[in-house]
Amino acid sequence: MSELVVDGLTVRFAGLTALDGVGFTVAEGSVHAVIGPNGAGKSTCFNVLSGVYRASSGSVRFGGAELTALPPHRIAGLGVARTFQNIALSRHLSVEDNLMLGRHRLTKAGFASAGLRLPWARREDARHRARVRDIARFVGVDEHLPAPVGLLSYGVQKRIELARALAMEPRLLLLDEPVAGMNGAERKRMAEVIRRVRADLGVSVLLVEHDMGMVMRLADEVTVLDFGRRIAGGEPERVQRDPAVIRAYLGAAHESAEPSEGSP
Ligand SMILES: Nc1ncnc2c1ncn2[C@@H]1O[C@H](COP(=O)(O)OP(=O)(O)OP(=O)(O)O)[C@@H](O)[C@H]1O
Ligand SMILES: [Mg+2]
Structure with a gap:
């Protein structure tokens, strides 16, 4: 079972409760x-x-394990991969090398013995490179494999980030605003990749996204947070009509319409 169960999760920073039960x-x-x-x-x-x-x-359980006590690499080891709200790739490395870094936890040889060119390490390396090519093809970035990431467009970089997360062979993928800052065509392309991650790979996806059209099209279920509390949840169509959700978004629009320090 690789269901993710979040229960009573509370996170406090100095003077601020960012998540409340x-x-x-x-x-x-x-x-x-x-x-x-x-x-x-x-x-x-x-x-x-x-x-x-x-x-x-509070607690976070995934596949029988309690995640809240584990460091990031152990959580990744259990099959939970993530992308970040801001791109976190090595800009000077090639797409291929970035994806190989994503596979690092799956390699037995590590980089030292690969560097020594031991035959078994070389075979393992070839196996991982083949898989990286498959994944690059799956998200549609295979033509860019030799290119340094920093030279590629923003939309392509966001798909490479997703590919790097997939390179870890996750059972659950956490995507933080995967289409933020993208144009319409890039959004459509990313949405299609996410749909296929679930449909073709059977990987569960937890998605944070401001693009409501995308959420409504892709999500089986939606959880709505406001000021750290869960204010609604359920099927997208129902959540969209929920008065508490409408109030939360109208309130936010009202606040951001008023001049305030630090607003963009
Ligand atoms: N490391 C931190 N230290 C202190 N406060 C933090 C920290 N990280 C987040 N917060 C605060 O916690 C609250 C929730 O922030 P969070 O980044 O989770 O919001 P979000 O829902 O992702 O917002 P956005 O849509 O803008 O990305 C905010 O008030 C934020 O300032
Ligand atoms: Mg955020």
Whole structure:
């Protein structure tokens, strides 16, 4: 069973409760979206699930393991991979090398013996490179494999980031705003890749996204956060009509319409 069960999750920073008793379940093989206005706690939630932040209380269970006590590499080892709200690739390395780094936890040889060119290490390396090519093809970046990441367009870089997460062979993929900053065509392309991650690879997806059209099209279930609390959840169509959700978004729009320090 690789269902993700989040229960009573609370995260406090000095003087601020970023998550307050949040609970939801991501069914195996489903796309689950977490939405909410800016500052609602969505990225904080991701950071706890991937072990970057420590929960003040509550639990996160995945495939029988309790994740809240584990460091990021152990969580990744259990099959939970993530992307970041801002691109976190090595810009000077090639696409291929970035994807190979994503596979590092799966390699027995490590880089030292690969460098020594031991035959078994070379065979293992070839196997991983073949898989990396398959994954690059799956997300549509195979033509860019030799290119340094920094030279590629933003939309392509976001798909490479997703490919790197897939290179870890996850059972659950955490995507933080995968289409932020993209144009219409890039968004459509990314949405199609995410749909196929679930349909063709059977990987569960937990998605944080502001693009409501995308959420409504892709998600089987939606959890809505506002000021760190879960205010609604369920099927996308129902959530969209929920008065508490409409209020939260209207409130956020109202606030951002007023002149305030530090607003973009
Ligand atoms: N490391 C941190 N230290 C202190 N406060 C933090 C930290 N990380 C997040 N916060 C605060 O926690 C709250 C939730 O932030 P979070 O980044 O989770 O929101 P979000 O829902 O992802 O917002 P956005 O849509 O803008 O990405 C915010 O008030 C934020 O300022
Ligand atoms: Mg965020």
